[in-house]
Every structure is written in structure tokens, then in C-alpha cells.
Amino acid sequence: MTPFLYRIAQAFYKKYGNEISRLAFVFPNRRSGIFFQKYLAEVSGKPIFSPKVTTINDLMAELSPYTLIDRISLLVTLYKKYIELRKSDETFDNFVFWGDMLLGDFDDVDKYMVDARQLFTNIHDLKEIDEFYLTEEQIEIVKRFWGHLFFPSTESDNKQQFIQLWQILFDLYTGLRDELSSRNKAYEGMIFRDVAEQSKRKEALDLPYTQVVFIGFNAITEAEKIFMEYLRDIGIGDFYWDYYAPTLQDSYNKAAFFLNDNKRRFPSKIEIDEHIEQTPQIELISIPSAVGQAKQATDILQSLIDNNHLSPEKAINTAIVLPDEELLLPMLYSIPPEISTVNITMGYTLQHTTVAALMELIYQMQRHVRFSKGEPRFYHLDVKQLLGHRFIASRIGEKAYQITNFINENNRTFVSPKELGNHRLIKLLFLIPRTTDEAAAYLIELLEYLQQGGNRSDSSEDGDEETPVGFSAIELEFMYHYYITVKRLRDVIAEQDIKMTVETFFRLLGKMAASISIPFQGEPLSGLQIMGVLETRALDFDNLIILSMNEGVFPVKKVAATFIPYNLRKGFGMATTEHQDSIYAYYFYRMISRAKRVFLLYDSRTDGLKSGEVSRYIYQLKYHYRIPIQEIQINCDIATFSPITISIDKRKYGIEKKLADFMQEGNSALSASAINRYLNCPLQFYLQYIEKIEQTDEVAESVDSSTFGSIYHGMMQKIYNRIKGEKEKITVTADHIDTIRKDKGLLTRYLEECFAKEYYKTPHSPEPLTGYDYLTGEIILKLIDKTLEKDRALTPFSYVASELPIHKNISIENNRSIQLKGFIDRVDERNGLIRIVDYKTGRERLDFKSVTELFDPSEKDRKKAIMQVLFYCKLYKLDKAPMQPLQPSIYIVRNLFDKFESFLKYDKEPLTDFNLVEKEFDLYLTRCLEDIFDLDKPFSQTTVESHCKYCDFKQLCKR
Structure with missing residues (x-):
């Protein structure tokens, strides 16, 4: 099918020949003008002087x-006028959002030649709006939209504020125009209005052309x-509308909304004989992925190449259209290697770029x-995210890992500059x-440094060599x-003397990034064409691949932010949502009308806000126009893994040697925690204690249960060690306990020291607690006080030790001796009984029916704390006391405020x-140890999956 612009070029060259250079051709965008020049060169077949080729925006300018x-x-400029008129102290940051809305409205007012005085000030009472303009439902919508700015608490206030706003808007509109006019400046709508008013007054415009030809316009x-x-009335205007597609002749099609009026008002002087009867081959492809559409487009391109429908060297007759600009980069990375030339004809919002992501992290x-x-302190997550950004990580290399490691190992919630090092x-x-x-200078210097880094590497001030980096041309x-x-x-801030905070500066920069589109430039007349929907105007291609054919994306479901209610816009002849629907329908039906092959791809996912619904245009093609469409469903192959039983042979991988390290003369020993871990899951025991795989350190922003317990243990140790002094053991009396409980300063100092050691990881620099840590500290102090109160009831008793380390061997079969270790929280003596006390801050129980259940791996709620305290008794x-009676005791801290008991109950009787x-206990402990060191018994997964709930290795097991 011959392209529309080619036919125009043919017709005009046939009529004007070399005289065509005296004409001006006006297009809706630059790209269509470039293609027109290409076709004109092909039609003439020889060098000729080119006519003026421009866009409507450039011509108006x-x-x-x-x-x-x-x-x-x-x-x-608008902000300064607003402050002057409103006599308001509103910050520029608060003004930016709705100031941008106002500029859009003012632009529309001028482009649609609206009488601004009538629009903004001919409203004397809100009731008049009720009666003549809006329904009650619409008024409620307007109120919700405008919010508290214009609709305060009472109805009378509503009316007054509403009227005042519109009066100010007219003054603001005229004041802005006057200010700009005095500086010989204008926004686009103001330029359009100025030219239109000159035309209305029949003033002679500087148009040195015999004809001004408008091609490919619609709305x-x-x-x-x-x-x-x-231009029509003075005889030099000529107009050509691309309304030849059969679907555009259908009066029920929204795409034809402007057709009849445009053709009636602005007829063509040259008859273009064209009838489109060919129906394109259409494939509709559903893919449950956004990026997957780009990958599928690659397959389509490859198929076109293989079937000789696309020449890799001359791919200009093939276009990929991206209604969703965020797919541009995935699409660029998916182009087949056979296609060496790609021309991008669309903007890419700065907000979606890698550098914008970096700026957001900095903000x-x-x-x-x-x-x-x-001294400043930087939040650890912000530091890690910045160090992990590609631009930063690629420059500082290993240094990023070192800093992250330092933060995690030392639990730094906030990091000081000196802890980050001196890398440049x-x-x-x-x-x-x-x-x-300072904020602008800071960002400018940083961006200059990064841009230089794309071409060279240098050394940092602390001697670290920077990683050579090659950023892509796009980056x-x-x-x-x-x-x-x-x-x-x-x-602009300096010129206009605008006062704003640094935070406002960063926020404004982010908003600007969202409105700035980066134009890509390339060789327009060669290679595969990648473009946005707007760039397709007046252009035709043999092969069309359109991505994101989803309802809400194409056509776009986006209502422009505006102060002017729908009914007023419609009443004054301004653009409304109906215009947008008609414009996008025209883009679609015109775009596919001359194509031979059309591939429509859409994202079929229905998760989150994505409906997975295909565009309305597909339904219209299928059911209204009865155009055959081949539908293809692409599914992602998802590999599902059934949990497999993992079993580790102890005779392989050097495990036998590692196990020997726990035997006599070895360097390792088994603790009660290790044995409990083995009983829970032998595989978990193997990974943690044999292979010594540890979970990566993470910063705890608040005191977790483990650290809470460590601080409590540390406090109790400090308190009783103070009472004991240098003596081997001491009799603790009620007076000892009372003295400690009253010394709040001492307890607070102990608390700060324990926090510094266990939480802040700065044992030599204790500091007063603040914020959430202070509240946590107060809870710990109350628990300590309650513990001491319970201990007071036991006085007098002899205190022996806290956090007592014990290391002993125990024999198992085959004359092997296994090393065992433990740290006993507390040992004391009362009434001839030595108490082995274990502090527990979690949920525990003190009763058990038999020792068997303590070593039963199939028990879901096995009493690990009881096994542990009995293990300590054994050691x-x-x-220390082979002949003395030992009483195992557990202090369950969370029960201190209830009926408190510390002794164990064995078969309902106190032990x-x-x-x-x-x-x-010896029998089952020995059996457990023999299982661990039995080389014929592999380390296997637990069969009780509830044990996997909090396991650090559950991802490895796929559970």
C-alpha cells in the first residue's frame, strides 16, 4: 500500500514540479515532515530545491x-504574580503542583480562544452554578477535587472562596500575560492566540509562500x-486530511469525530485518488508480562526477517509503537543483532531514568x-541503597561492600561521615x-564527577583505586x-530571587524530572523505527508492532488535572475527555489502515492495579468491523519444584574430618543449642555447625528478642557480680537486693553499658538512651526490678557465678570422647541445694512428663529450654559438684508479673x-551424640515442617 505522504508528494510534484520550493508544508510533527521530504526526493528522481517543511508549532512561533x-x-513568574495578587505567604513548593495545573488551563484558554473574563469572573453566586451548570453530584465531585482550598467548612464560606478564586484567576491570567509580554516572552498558547488574533484582524502575516499546505491533522x-x-480565505491555504480508511468513514466510530467538520471547513485543492480496501493481517498476542512484550517483539522481528518481510539493512518500513514509554529501554535491549540501525522517535521521561532514581535516593x-x-548521621538503609546504585557501586567497587559490612556487623542504624571513609x-x-x-552545587559537582567517570578512572584521596567505568551513551x-x-x-531561582528550602529544591527537581522528556535523535530515514503513539501521525508502515494494547494504556486513561470543571470546559468549547478518546481512536485506526501486517501485544496479567483487559479497539475490530484477528496466547514457563528430600552423606565432602573436630583434642565443642538444633533438624545442624554457614548480618533498627535477652542477661550478671565483688561466693541478703534496687543511677549505667555492648556494638562508648531505645530500656529496668523482687523473697542465698563457662568431655560408643560446652546464666545455693538457673525471655514451659519427650525429634513443641537447663546441670x-544435689531452674521473664515459679515440674512434681x-538424661543425650557422629546416618531434613518456620535455611530446602 502506498503511504499517504507519498501520494501527497506525488500530487504536488506533478502539479508544481520545481516550483514546489515556493510552497510551505505544515505537519503535526517533525517526523512526518522528514518522511515527506524523503518521498518527495523519490518522486522527483533528481535534486530539487526543497519547499519549506515545518510544524504548526514552529510556524506559529x-x-x-x-x-x-x-x-x-x-x-x-506565575508564582510571583500569585503572591502579589493573593498577598499570600504560600511556599513555592506548595504552589508548584496546582501552579502547573493553572498553566495548563491558561494554555487551553488561549488555544481555544476563550473569553477569559467570562470564564473566570462571570460567576456571582455558587447557587447559580447549581442551577445552570452543574448537577448536585457534579458539585460534590468538584468539591472533592478542589478540597479545602476552595470549599472550607460552611456553605457561605464555600461560595465566597469559590468566587474569590475565580476572580483571582482572571487577574492572575492577565497579569501573567502582561508580565510576559513586557519581556517579549510567551507560553505556547499565548503565541497561538496572538497569531490567531492577527488572523482575525486580517493583518498581513509574514508568509513568503504561494501556498501553505496543512497535511495529516485531525483535532x-x-x-x-x-x-x-x-489562510483559506486569502487563497493560500490548502488542506489534506488522512481520512481514507474505511473505519474512519463510520459515523459511529469516535475516530471520525472531527472528520466531517474538517473536510467541510477546509477542503483540498488537489484531488488525491486513494481508496483503502486492503485489510491488514492482524495478530493479537497476550503475554503475562510487561517486559515480556519486548521479548516477544524480538521474536516477531526475527520472524519477519526470516520470511523476507523485513530487510535488516533497510528496516524503515517496520515500526514498533510504544504507548507505554517505560518499555523503551527493554525494547532497545531486545532488538535482534541483525538489525544494526534503530531510529527512536519518541521522548523518554527523565523521571524513569537511572539518574533520576539516584537523585531520588539522594533526596x-x-x-x-x-x-x-x-555531626550528621545518615540512615543505614539510605546509605546501603545509594552504595548499591549502579552509578555508585561501579565507581567505588569493593569499598561499597566494606561499608555495608561495617554497618551490618556493628549494627549502625545511623552512620557518621568518618565511618564511611575518605573515598572521593x-x-x-x-x-x-x-x-x-549549595544543593545545586552539590548535585552539579556529583553529576560532573559521574560523567567524567564514564571515560576515565582516578584515585580517591584515601589511596583506593576507583573502578574503571564505561557508562552507556544513553546513561x-x-x-x-x-x-x-x-x-x-x-x-532561575537566582534570577527570580525565589526563597525556598533545600527540601523544596529537591522536591521541585523531582517534579521537573517528571515533566521533562528526553528526545532521542538518530538517522530518521533508515533502520527500524521505534516511536510513541503521537509520532505515528501521518506515517505509514508495512509492518506494525504495537505494544501495551491494554485498556487504560491505549487509549490512555488519563484525565488532565484542571481547575475548570467539565461542564464549563464543554460550554466554552474547550477540549474535554471526549476529545481525547476521539484523538486516540483516530491515531489507532489511521495507523493500521495501510499496514500489511499488524501485531498487537498486550499484558494479560491481572495482579495489583492491572486489569489485564485488552484495548476496546480490539473488540471494535472483532465484533463491529468483523475483521479477522489471529489470537495467540503466550504463557511463561514457570518451573515448580516439589520439595525434595535432602540428605548429606557423612562420609563425603570431608564431613568426617569436620566431625572429628568436636572430639577430644579438637577445636570445637557442642552446646545445648547445637544439640537442640540437631533434634529439630539434622540438616540445619549440619549447615550451621559443621559447614558454619551463617546468616548475613542485618541492621536491627529496634531491639529484637535475641538482643533483648542479651541485655537482660548482661544486667543480671553486672548486678550480682557487683554484690559478689572479688569473693568466690557471697551470701546475698535482702539488704543487698534493696540497695541495688534503690540505686537507679547504677542500674541506668548498667543498662547503657549493656545497650552499647549488645545493640550499638560500641562497648567502650555507652551513651544515654533516646527514643524507642529509651522505652525498651525502661521495660528492661522494670523486668530487672521484678526479678530482684522475686530474688529478695529467696534471701538469704549464696551467689556463686553468672555466665559461667564450662567445658567437659563425655564418652560415647567406640571409645570416642565428645567435647561439650555451656555458659550457665547463674549458679546460686540455697538450703543446701545448688540452683542452675537459666533466664528465658521467650515463651517457655516448666513441666515435662519424661526425658524421652525432650529428645523426641517428632515433637512439634519440644521443650528445648528444659533440655538446655538439664544439659547445664550435667556439665x-x-x-564442679559431682556429689551435691542440683536443682534446675528457669526464670521465665515474661511471667514475673504473674504467679512466678522457677522450678521444673517432672510428671507434675517439683524437680x-x-x-x-x-x-x-545421660541415656538419651548419649544416644543423640552417637546419632550425630554415626557416619552411616546421614544429615537429613526434619519431617516436622513447623520446625522450618523460622529456619535461616528454609529457602535452600524450598519449604
Whole structure:
């Protein structure tokens, strides 16, 4: 099928020949103009002088005395006018969002030639709106939309605020225009209106062309319409509408919304004889992935190459259309290697770039900074995320890992600059700007450094060699655009003398990034064409691959933010949502009308906010126009793994040698925790104690249960060691306990020391507790006091030791001796009984029916604490008191405020002497140890899956 622009070029060259250079051709975008020039060259077959080829925006700008102002300067100018009129102290940061909305409304007012005075000030009472403009439901919607700014608490206030707003809007509109006009500046709508008003007044415009030809337009604003009518009336305007597709002749199709009016108002002088009867081959492909669409597009391109429908060297007749610009980068990385030339004809929002992600991390880091003794402290997650960003990690290499390791190992919730080191990039990154000028300089220097890093490497001040980095051309382009944006924002702030905080500066920069589109430039007339929907206007391709054919994406479901209610926009002839629906329908049906092959891809996922619904255009093609569509469903192959039984042979992998290390003369010993771990899951025991695989350290932002218990243990040890002094043991009296309980300063100091050691990892630098840590500390102090109260009831008793280390051997079969170890929380003596006390801060029980259940691996709630304290009794008896009776005791800290008991209950009776269960305990402990060291018995997974719930290795087992 012959492209529309080719036929236009044919018709005009046939009529004008070499005289065509005296004409001007106006297109909706630059790309269509470039293709027109290509077709004109092909039609002429020889060198000729080119006619003027331009866009409507550029032509308007040429005819207006004003120059276009940049968006930042425009927003600042509007803000200053607003402050002047409203006499408000509103910050620029609060103004930015709805200031941007106002600029959009003012642009529309001018482009649609609306009488601004009537629109903004001809409203005397809110009741008038109720009666003539809006329904009650619409008023409620308007109130919700405008919120408290314009609808305060009472109905009378509502009316007054509403009226005041619209009166201010007109003054703001005229004030902004006057200010810009005095500086010979204008925004786009203002330029359009100026040219249209000149046309209305029949003023002679500087148009040195015999004909001005408008090609490929559809939806035109009132200003454009007036300008076109002026050129039509003076005889130099000519108009060509691409309305030849059969679907566009259907009056029920929204795509034809503007068709009849445009053809009636603006007829063509040359008859273009074209009838489109060919129906494209259409494939509809559903893929449950966004990025997967890009991968599927690769397969389609490869198939077109294999079937000779696409020449890799000349792929200009094939286009990939991306309604969702976020798929641009995945698409670029998916192009088949056979296609060497790619031309991108679309913008890519700066907000979605890698450098914008880095800037957002920097902004978050700046927001979360705390100061301690005048020195900044950086939140650990912000530090880790920044160090993990590709731009940073690739420059500092191993240093990033070292810093992250330091943070985790030392549990640094907030990190000081000196703890981050002296690497040049680190010093540049972790600064605290105090003014907007410092913030701009900070970002500019950082971006300059990173851009230089793309081409060279240098050394940091602390002697660390930087990693050589090669950023891609696209990444360097992203950096450059962000760099220019920061500089421009800094210059505007300085020129306009706008006062704002550093936080406002960063937030404004983020908002600007969301509105800045990076244009990609390449060789437009060669290679595969990748473009957005708007860029397809007036262009035709043999092969079309359109991604994101989802409802809400194409057509886009996006209502522009505006202060002007729908009914008022419609009443004053401004663009509404119906216009948007019609425009996108036209784009689609015109785009596919001359294609030979059309591939429509959509994301079929239905998770989250994604409905997985295909675009309405597909249903229209299938059921209204009865166009055959081949539907293909692509499914992702998901590998599902059934949990497999993992079994480790002790005779392999050097395990026998590692087990021998626990025997006599070895360097390792088994603890009660290790034995409990083996009973829970032999595989877990193997990974943790044989292979010594440890979970990666993570920063605990609050005191977790393990650290809580360690602080409690440390406090009790310090308290009783103080009472004991240097003596071997001492009789503790009620007076001892009372003295300690009253000494709040001493207890607080002990608490701070324990926090410094166990939580902050700074044992030599205890500091007063603050915030959440202070509250946690107060809870621990109350528990300590309650523990001492319970101990007071036991006085007098003899205190022997705390955190007592014991290391003993125990014999098993085949004359092997196994090393055992333990740290007993507390040993004391009362009424001739030695108590072996274990503190527990979790949920535990004190009763058990038999020793058998303590060693039963199939028990879901095996009483591990009881097994542990009996294990301590065994070690203590072997080492210290072979003949004395031992009473195992457990202090369950969470029960201190209830009915408190510390002795164990064996078959419902208090267990006052370990001797009563020692023989049975020895039997099962020996059997357990023999199992561990039995080379014929592998380390296998537990069969009780509830044991896997909190296991560090459950991902390895796929449970």
C-alpha cells in the first residue's frame, strides 16, 4: 500500500514540479515532515530545491513576535504574580503542583480562544452554578477535587472562596500575560492566540509562500482553526486530511469525530485518488508480562526477517509503537543483532531514568539525616541503597561492600561521615547542603564527577583505586539532561530571587524530572523505527508492532488535572475527555489502515492495579468491523519444584574430618543449642555447625528478642557480680537486693553499658538512651526490678557465678570422647541445694512428663529450654559438684508479673534434684551424640515442617 505522504508528494510534484520550493508544508510533527521530504526526493528522481517543511508549532512561533519561555521560568513568574495578587505567604513548593495545573488551563484558554473574563469572573453566586451548570453530584465531585482550598467548612464560606478564586484567576491570567509580554516572552498558547488574533484582524502575516499546505491533522484548536480559515480565505491555504480508511468513514466510530467538520471547513485543492480496501493481517498476542512484550517483539522481528518481510539493512518500513514509554529501554535491549540501525522517535521521561532514581535516593538520604553533637548521621538503609546504585557501586567497587559490612556487623542504624571513609565519591555524595545554592552545587559537582567517570578512572584521596567505568551513551545522555535541569533550576531561582528550602529544591527537581522528556535523535530515514503513539501521525508502515494494547494504556486513561470543571470546559468549547478518546481512536485506526501486517501485544496479567483487559479497539475490530484477528496466547514457563528430600552423606565432602573436630583434642565443642538444633533438624545442624554457614548480618533498627535477652542477661550478671565483688561466693541478703534496687543511677549505667555492648556494638562508648531505645530500656529496668523482687523473697542465698563457662568431655560408643560446652546464666545455693538457673525471655514451659519427650525429634513443641537447663546441670555436675544435689531452674521473664515459679515440674512434681532424671538424661543425650557422629546416618531434613518456620535455611530446602 502506498503511504499517504507519498501520494501527497506525488500530487504536488506533478502539479508544481520545481516550483514546489515556493510552497510551505505544515505537519503535526517533525517526523512526518522528514518522511515527506524523503518521498518527495523519490518522486522527483533528481535534486530539487526543497519547499519549506515545518510544524504548526514552529510556524506559529515564526509568525509571533514573542519567544517561547521555558517551563521553569514560566512557573516562577506565575508564582510571583500569585503572591502579589493573593498577598499570600504560600511556599513555592506548595504552589508548584496546582501552579502547573493553572498553566495548563491558561494554555487551553488561549488555544481555544476563550473569553477569559467570562470564564473566570462571570460567576456571582455558587447557587447559580447549581442551577445552570452543574448537577448536585457534579458539585460534590468538584468539591472533592478542589478540597479545602476552595470549599472550607460552611456553605457561605464555600461560595465566597469559590468566587474569590475565580476572580483571582482572571487577574492572575492577565497579569501573567502582561508580565510576559513586557519581556517579549510567551507560553505556547499565548503565541497561538496572538497569531490567531492577527488572523482575525486580517493583518498581513509574514508568509513568503504561494501556498501553505496543512497535511495529516485531525483535532485542531480554535486558534489553529482561525489561522487556517484566514489562510483559506486569502487563497493560500490548502488542506489534506488522512481520512481514507474505511473505519474512519463510520459515523459511529469516535475516530471520525472531527472528520466531517474538517473536510467541510477546509477542503483540498488537489484531488488525491486513494481508496483503502486492503485489510491488514492482524495478530493479537497476550503475554503475562510487561517486559515480556519486548521479548516477544524480538521474536516477531526475527520472524519477519526470516520470511523476507523485513530487510535488516533497510528496516524503515517496520515500526514498533510504544504507548507505554517505560518499555523503551527493554525494547532497545531486545532488538535482534541483525538489525544494526534503530531510529527512536519518541521522548523518554527523565523521571524513569537511572539518574533520576539516584537523585531520588539522594533526596531520601537528605530527608532522613539526623544530627548528633553537631555531626550528621545518615540512615543505614539510605546509605546501603545509594552504595548499591549502579552509578555508585561501579565507581567505588569493593569499598561499597566494606561499608555495608561495617554497618551490618556493628549494627549502625545511623552512620557518621568518618565511618564511611575518605573515598572521593563518598565524600562528594554524603554532604549536607544547607541552602538551595549549595544543593545545586552539590548535585552539579556529583553529576560532573559521574560523567567524567564514564571515560576515565582516578584515585580517591584515601589511596583506593576507583573502578574503571564505561557508562552507556544513553546513561550519559540521561546524566547530561539532569545536569542541565539542575543548572537551569539554580539559575532561575537566582534570577527570580525565589526563597525556598533545600527540601523544596529537591522536591521541585523531582517534579521537573517528571515533566521533562528526553528526545532521542538518530538517522530518521533508515533502520527500524521505534516511536510513541503521537509520532505515528501521518506515517505509514508495512509492518506494525504495537505494544501495551491494554485498556487504560491505549487509549490512555488519563484525565488532565484542571481547575475548570467539565461542564464549563464543554460550554466554552474547550477540549474535554471526549476529545481525547476521539484523538486516540483516530491515531489507532489511521495507523493500521495501510499496514500489511499488524501485531498487537498486550499484558494479560491481572495482579495489583492491572486489569489485564485488552484495548476496546480490539473488540471494535472483532465484533463491529468483523475483521479477522489471529489470537495467540503466550504463557511463561514457570518451573515448580516439589520439595525434595535432602540428605548429606557423612562420609563425603570431608564431613568426617569436620566431625572429628568436636572430639577430644579438637577445636570445637557442642552446646545445648547445637544439640537442640540437631533434634529439630539434622540438616540445619549440619549447615550451621559443621559447614558454619551463617546468616548475613542485618541492621536491627529496634531491639529484637535475641538482643533483648542479651541485655537482660548482661544486667543480671553486672548486678550480682557487683554484690559478689572479688569473693568466690557471697551470701546475698535482702539488704543487698534493696540497695541495688534503690540505686537507679547504677542500674541506668548498667543498662547503657549493656545497650552499647549488645545493640550499638560500641562497648567502650555507652551513651544515654533516646527514643524507642529509651522505652525498651525502661521495660528492661522494670523486668530487672521484678526479678530482684522475686530474688529478695529467696534471701538469704549464696551467689556463686553468672555466665559461667564450662567445658567437659563425655564418652560415647567406640571409645570416642565428645567435647561439650555451656555458659550457665547463674549458679546460686540455697538450703543446701545448688540452683542452675537459666533466664528465658521467650515463651517457655516448666513441666515435662519424661526425658524421652525432650529428645523426641517428632515433637512439634519440644521443650528445648528444659533440655538446655538439664544439659547445664550435667556439665556442672561433671565439672564442679559431682556429689551435691542440683536443682534446675528457669526464670521465665515474661511471667514475673504473674504467679512466678522457677522450678521444673517432672510428671507434675517439683524437680528438686537433677539426680532424679540424670540416668535417663545421660541415656538419651548419649544416644543423640552417637546419632550425630554415626557416619552411616546421614544429615537429613526434619519431617516436622513447623520446625522450618523460622529456619535461616528454609529457602535452600524450598519449604
